[in-house]
Amino acid sequence: MTTEKSGADILIETLSDLGVEVVFGYPGGAVLPIYDAIFKQDRIKHILVRHEQAATHAAEGYARATGKPGVVLVTSGPGATNAVTGITDALMDSIPMVVITGQVPTALIGTDAFQEADTVGITRHCSKHNYLVKDPARLEPTIREAFYIATSGRPGPVVIDIPKDVQVATARRGENAPISHKTYRPQTEPDMVSIEKAVDMLAAAERPIFYTGGGIINSGPEASRLLRQLADVTGAPVTSTLMGLGAFPASDDKWLGMLGMHGTYEANLAMNQADLIIALGARFDDRVTGRLDAFAPNSAKIHVDIDRSSINKNVRVDLPIVADVGSAMRAMLDTWHLRKHPKPDLSEWWSRIHGWRQVGCLEFQESDPQVIMPQRAIRALWEATKDQAPIITTEVGQHQMWAAQHFHFDDPNKWLTSGGLGTMGYGLPAAIGAQLGNPDRLVIDIAGEASIQMNIQELATATQYRLPVKIFILNNEYMGMVRQWQELTYQSRYSESYSDALPDFVRLAEAYGWKGIRIETRDQLDAGIAEMLAYDGPVVVDCRVAKLANCFPMIPSGAAHTEMLLQSAEVSGEMDDEAKALV
Amino acid sequence: MKPRHWSEPMHIKEEAVERHTLAVIVDNEPGILARIAGLFTARGYNISSLTVSEITDDDLISRITIVTHASAPVMEQIIAQLERLVPVHKVTDLTAFGQHVERELALVKVAGTGEHRIEALRLAEVYRARVVDATTSSFVFEVTGGTEKIDKFVELMRDLGLVEIARTGIVAIARGAEAA
Numbered sequence: 001m002t003t004e005k006s007g008a009d010i011l012i013e014t015l016s017d018l019g020v021e022v023v024f025g026y027p028g029g030a031v032l033p034i035y036d037a038i039f040k041q042d043r044i045k046h047i048l049v050r051h052e053q054a055a056t057h058a059a060e061g062y063a064r065a066t067g068k069p070g071v072v073l074v075t076s077g078p079g080a081t082n083a084v085t086g087i088t089d090a091l092m093d094s095i096p097m098v099v100i101t102g103q104v105p106t107a108l109i110g111t112d113a114f115q116e117a118d119t120v121g122i123t124r125h126c127s128k129h130n131y132l133v134k135d136p137a138r139l140e141p142t143i144r145e146a147f148y149i150a151t152s153g154r155p156g157p158v159v160i161d162i163p164k165d166v167q168v169a170t171a172r173r174g175e176n177a178p179i180s181h182k183t184y185r186p187q188t189e190p191d192m193v194s195i196e197k198a199v200d201m202l203a204a205a206e207r208p209i210f211y212t213g214g215g216i217i218n219s220g221p222e223a224s225r226l227l228r229q230l231a232d233v234t235g236a237p238v239t240s241t242l243m244g245l246g247a248f249p250a251s252d253d254k255w256l257g258m259l260g261m262h263g264t265y266e267a268n269l270a271m272n273q274a275d276l277i278i279a280l281g282a283r284f285d286d287r288v289t290g291r292l293d294a295f296a297p298n299s300a301k302i303h304v305d306i307d308r309s310s311i312n313k314n315v316r317v318d319l320p321i322v323a324d325v326g327s328a329m330r331a332m333l334d335t336w337h338l339r340k341h342p343k344p345d346l347s348e349w350w351s352r353i354h355g356w357r358q359v360g361c362l363e364f365q366e367s368d369p370q371v372i373m374p375q376r377a378i379r380a381l382w383e384a385t386k387d388q389a390p391i392i393t394t395e396v397g398q399h400q401m402w403a404a405q406h407f408h409f410d411d412p413n414k415w416l417t418s419g420g421l422g423t424m425g426y427g428l429p430a431a432i433g434a435q436l437g438n439p440d441r442l443v444i445d446i447a448g449e450a451s452i453q454m455n456i457q458e459l460a461t462a463t464q465y466r467l468p469v470k471i472f473i474l475n476n477e478y479m480g481m482v483r484q485w486q487e488l489t490y491q492s493r494y495s496e497s498y499s500d501a502l503p504d505f506v507r508l509a510e511a512y513g514w515k516g517i518r519i520e521t522r523d524q525l526d527a528g529i530a531e532m533l534a535y536d537g538p539v540v541v542d543c544r545v546a547k548l549a550n551c552f553p554m555i556p557s558g559a560a561h562t563e564m565l566l567q568s569a570e571v572s573g574e575m576d577d578e579a580k581a582l583v
Numbered sequence: 584m585k586p587r588h589w590s591e592p593m594h595i596k597e598e599a600v601e602r603h604t605l606a607v608i609v610d611n612e613p614g615i616l617a618r619i620a621g622l623f624t625a626r627g628y629n630i631s632s633l634t635v636s637e638i639t640d641d642d643l644i645s646r647i648t649i650v651t652h653a654s655a656p657v658m659e660q661i662i663a664q665l666e667r668l669v670p671v672h673k674v675t676d677l678t679a680f681g682q683h684v685e686r687e688l689a690l691v692k693v694a695g696t697g698e699h700r701i702e703a704l705r706l707a708e709v710y711r712a713r714v715v716d717a718t719t720s721s722f723v724f725e726v727t728g729g730t731e732k733i734d735k736f737v738e739l740m741r742d743l744g745l746v747e748i749a750r751t752g753i754v755a756i757a758r759g760a761e762a763a
Contacts, residue, residue, distance in 0.1 A: 124618055125625050129669040132613065149669055182670045183610065308665035312656065577593035 004170040007136035007162065008037035011100065013173070014143045016043040020051050022062060022436055023047070024055040028075025029115055030102030033167035047436060047465060050457035052079050054429035056086020056157075057418075057455070060095045061430030064416045065391055066437035067220060068094035069150050069439060076102045077115030080161075081122065087157045092420025093243060094218055096155035099127075105165040106134055124372040128156030136171035148179045151429065153186025154307040155218055164442045186306060190323035195331040195507050197319055198278070198302050202332070203341045205276035207299075207349045208236040211259065211288075214243030214419065215281015215306065215325045217412045223247070223326035225414045227280065230329050233336055235346050237353060239267035242404055243419040250408035256353070257362075260288040260403040261555050265361035266353055268553075268561040271296050272370035273352070279303040281325035282313040285420070286583070294560030304328045361553045361566055362405055370521045374399065374474045374545040377525060378406040378446065381472060384529045389414060391434045395427040395451025398480035401551045402516050404445045425454030428471060432458060435467045442470070442533070449475040449542075450499050459512035462538045470532055471540045473505060476547045484550050489575045504559040509540035557582035600652040602631070604685060604755045605662070605680040606763065607647040609638055610670035618668055619647060628653060628661050632687075632752040644672070648754050675763045682758040688751045689733045694721040695744030703743040710736045720748070 005013070011034060015023070027035045038046050049055040052074045059070025066181065070090075074083050080101040090097045103115040120132045129149050133142050139162070146158040154377040202208060210231060216223045224247045231238050231254050238248045239259040248255055257264035259271055263482040268290075271277065278301045282288070284303075289295040301317040303310075304325050311320040321328055364375045378399075392407055393416040395428045398418055409415050416434055418426040427445040435443040445452075452473055462469045506516030516534050519528035519542070532539045554565045558579050609615050616635060623630050632650040637643075653661055658676065665674045677683040691712070693703045696719075703722060707714065712726035723743075724734050730753060737748055757763035 120614060121617070124614060125621050130614075181669065183672055307667065309660065310666045311663070312659055313663075316656075581593055 003172050005173055006033065006037070006168055006170050008033040008167040010139045010171065010173055011143065011162070011167070012041055013036045014140045015071065016041075018144070018147050018179070019068070020044055022070045023073050024049055024062070024374070025435065026052050026055060026056040026074030026075065026079060028079050028102065030076035030104060030164050031073060031079075031167070032422060033164065033479050034073065034100070034102065034162075046073070046401075047432075047461065049429065049461050049569055051455065052082035053085050053425065054432075054458045054461070055453050056083050056090065056097070056099065057423070057426045057429035058433035058436075058461075059097050060086060060090050060093070060426070061393060061433030062437045063095050063097060064217070064430070065412065065413050065434035068437070069098055069147060069155075072097065072099040074099070074101055075115065076119065077117045079115075080117055080119040084122060084126060085421075086181050087123055087159065089418055089421040089423045089426065090157040091126055091128060093418065094155050094214060095157065097157040098143075098149045098150050099157060099159045101159060101161045102167070103132070103161045103163040106163045107165070117540055119159065123159045126157075127159045130161065132161045132163075133166055135170045135410060136166050137174075139171070140174055144179045145181050148181055149184060153184075153188075187308075187322050188306065188324040188327055190304070190321050190328040190331050194319060194321045195247070195328065195335055198307045198321065199332055199335040199339065199341070201276055201300060201302060201319065202234055202236075202278065203336070203339075205236075205344070206346070207270075207274045208234065208237055208276040208278065208346070209256075209270050209274045210238040210248075210280060211240075211271065211282055212238060212244045212247055212276050212280045213241040213282025214245040216244055219281065219324055219326035221412055223281075223329065226326055226329040226333060227253070228359035229333055233333065233341075233343060235343050236278075237350075239263070241285065241288055241419070242417060244282065245404060245415045246409035246412045249410040251410055257292065258404050260285075262289070262405065262551055262553065263266065263555075264405070265359045265553055265564060265566065266356040268555065268564055270353055272561040274299045277301045277318070279305070280329065281305065283310040284313065286314065289314060290555045290563075291558055291560045294562070296561075298500065358564070364549075370523070372519070372522050372525055372543065372545045374476065374549055375406050376403050376522065377472075377474060377543050377545055378402050380525050381444070381529055382407045383444070383448060384526065384533060385442060385444070388442045388443055391416065391431075391438060393417065393427040393430040393434060393443070393445045395445070395447045395454070396422045396424045397448045397451055397452075397482075398476075398484065398549075398551045399446055399448040399474040401481075407446070424451040428452060428455050428458045428469070429461075431469045431471070432462055432465075432467055435462075436465070437471050444470045444472055447471055447473045447550060448480060449473050449477065449502055449505070450479045453503075456508070459509065459514060459538070459540075463513040467538060467539050468536060470571065471533070471538075473540065473542050474545050474551065475502075475505070475542050476545050477502065480549075481551070483548075487550070488556065489580060491574050505540055505542035514538040514540050517541045585692060587738075598654045598657075600654050601658070601678075602650065602652050603658055603676055604683070604753065605649045605651065605665075606664055606675045606677055606755065608672040608674075609645050609647060610672070611643055611645040612670055615645070615670050615696070615714040618670070619649075619665065622664055622668065623651070623661075626660070626664060628657065634752040634754050648752070650753050658741060675757075677755050677757060677763060680757055680763045683755050683763070684758060685729055685753050686727055687730060687753050688725065688727045689737065690749045691724045691737060691740055692721060692727060692746040692748070693724065693740050693744045694746050696720055699743045703740060706736070706739050706743070711734065
């Protein structure tokens with residue numbers, strides 16, 4: 001009996017043994033034994049959020065900024081269902097996360113008990129894997145297996161549902177079980193024949209382009225270094241998805257900017273005109289491809305992805321390589337050097353790209369000298385902070401796209417955004433998670449006035465843990481992206497997209513113990529940002545921007561890369577039903 | 584971009600599909616069937632038939648046979664998505680593999696007297712259906728075979744007093760000495 005421990009103690013000890021330092025959570029009836037175990041130890045720091053959804057986004061932000069898995073602890077029923085959005089978000093964006101949910105005691109499962117929800121049923125298809133643990137002796141091996149699954153292959157969220165009686169019952173702790181799974185072995189090393197073929201294609205290409213994604217960030221910092229080397233030896237241009245920003249330095253002259261729906265003219269035209277696309281840890285998402293039958297029609301395509309199901313899902317490719325993108329790039333570089341390939345002459349390709357760059361697709365009109373254009377605000381924020389290499393999180397909408405276009409990143413793990421699921425309310429909790437993982441770094445949530453209200457309660461979390469997070473709200477009094485689509489698609493019938501009854505964000509900030517700053521005119525912009533940066537604590541900036549600005553360039557849903565809109569003047573009227581049906 | 588004004592209302596288009604039989608080897612753990620069935624629903628794939636049973640002495644491994652209809656690219660996705668599930672060991676497309684045997688078993692209850700009863704028994708013999716239960720006014724036949732054969736037998740019994748049927752769905756295995 002002496003060596004037996006409660007399930008709750010086994011859980012906390014195992015988490016600690018696995019190197020977990022921070023858990024984001026919220027207590028409740030079905031996790032009281034675990035919270036008691038947390039109370040009696042000091043190895044794991046528990047961060048009390050104000051809503052379980054925020055716990056999941058904070059864990060995502062922590063994971064994205066540190067490369068370590070994020071850990072969440074919530075109670076049964078509403079605790080678990082509130083976590084579902086963040087679990088789904090982590091699945092879509094391949095974020096390693098382990099979510100511990102309390103459950104009603106085993107004997108009550110299925111009886112519609114108080115705060116009972118079928119958590120494994122609900123999360124089965126929005127998690128990478130999930131478990132219901134019915135025996136405390138199974139807890140430790142399950143937790144170890146969960147961490148292995150969450151972090152290996154294509155990362156993702158794993159849910160462990162633990163009934164309350166299993167938290168109380170005792171069991172012997174096993175020998176340090178391996179962190180593995182008996183059969184799950186994702187392929188990480190590339191097939192060398194394919195690598196050699198890829199290098200041949202790359203050496204022979206006249207118009208190659210690297211199309212990179214979040215997989216490079218997930219692979220680790222080494223993958224970002226290898227991407228730089230690969231771009232250097234081949235001289236090929238690099239574009240990236242929203243999730244991959246920072247993997248390649250924006251200050252490099254081979255950087256074309258983001259591609260896709262709100263990508264740059266040069267990136268999308270280069271994708272359209274390329275004769276070889278090398279997709280690295282990206283998944284040909286519909287935001288990237290636009291109309292599929294017009295997507296990069298004359299190119300051969302190499303697709304490196306750790307998830308075989310990403311390959312040929314949306315776009316047929318010529319050479320699939322299932323592997324960790326870092327391992328594949330290292331193999332490509334080794335092969336390139338072994339064959340002593342000279343740097344290809346891509347001068348003609350580059351001269352065409354320079355032509356597209358001349359369009360200046362990210363330029364914008366500033367007709368009123370006092371009105372702040374949102375693009376101007378982002379650029380000013382970038383200019384003022386770039387030397388500190390800040391971590392930027394965002395909410396979802398126009399501000400997110402403007403940040404992706406006008407804030408530039410030179411390093412990975414600095415850009416945290418909800419890409420696949422597009423979850424409003426992601427940015428503030430993600431910033432909290434990122435700040436906890438990087439206590440000395442500047443962390444800014446670039447937000448919209450609508451999105452920020454979706455998890456505004458987390459202001460208190462930052463206050464409690466004295467986290468100097470900054471929130472920079474681009475306040476245009478509209479759910480801007482919804483309004484923009486309504487302007488483009490529904491003849492400006494702005495149905496329910498006006499942000500009415502807005503709070504006074506400055507006083508709201510102050511009510512939570514934050515500093516609040518309002519910026520209303522362009523001449524206040526730099527000073528306001530400086531004041532925000534000078535303050536040694538959390539700050540909300542309510543930056544009032546032009547209300548009806550649209551985010552361009554834009555490829556409308558269902559359009560080809562060549563049908564990009566650069567100006568509002570090109571937009572008019574009402575779209576047909578086929579276009580209206582697209583997301 | 585020019586504004587587009589198409590008068591045509593939008594319609595949902597259907598794609599041409601082919602029938603495939605899959606053998607899926609999985610860890611026999613709670614929820615595995617829900618995981619697989621849910622994957623098909625969530626991604627809009629179709630299931631015509633699904634059977635499952637343990638296949639090892641220790642009951643740790645199950646074999647699931649799925650009959651689905653899909654276009655070739657969707658079929659490739661179905662297999663990749665199934666293989667992505669953590670408890671799935673192996674997926675074999677028996678239709679793409681080539682020669683394989685597909686069988687199902689049906690229990691068919693027929694009630695009747697006189698000529699109908701005699702005719703039912705006679706047809707059962709033709710279809711090599713065994714009588715597994717009999718009363719003076721009914722039979723339960725056990726018939727195995729390919730789907731078409733069973734469909735045909737059930738069709739014939741319809742006129743001879745068919746009461747109810749229970750079918751297993753398809754199980755399948757590759758021909759030849761090797762495992763597929």
